[in-house]
Amino acid sequence: MAPESRPVSLWLALPEAAGYPHLEGEVEVDVAVIGGGIAGLTAALALKRRGLTVAVVEGARIATGVTGNTPAR
16 A cells, blocks of 8 residues: 555544643653553553552653554554
């Protein structure tokens, strides 16, 4: 399939989310999840539902790395 005819994943087709501030200073949490892809966000949600404090640290836009480039078939 030619690159110009590749389907765009749901994650990349969504409008740009509201910006979040860069982390400044220290934050104390029970768990820091590194990576805001589907696995990281699912882990963070599960931990939060169990009563833990969680921070998700992502270097770019949430769900745009491997997660964003898969059609999730």
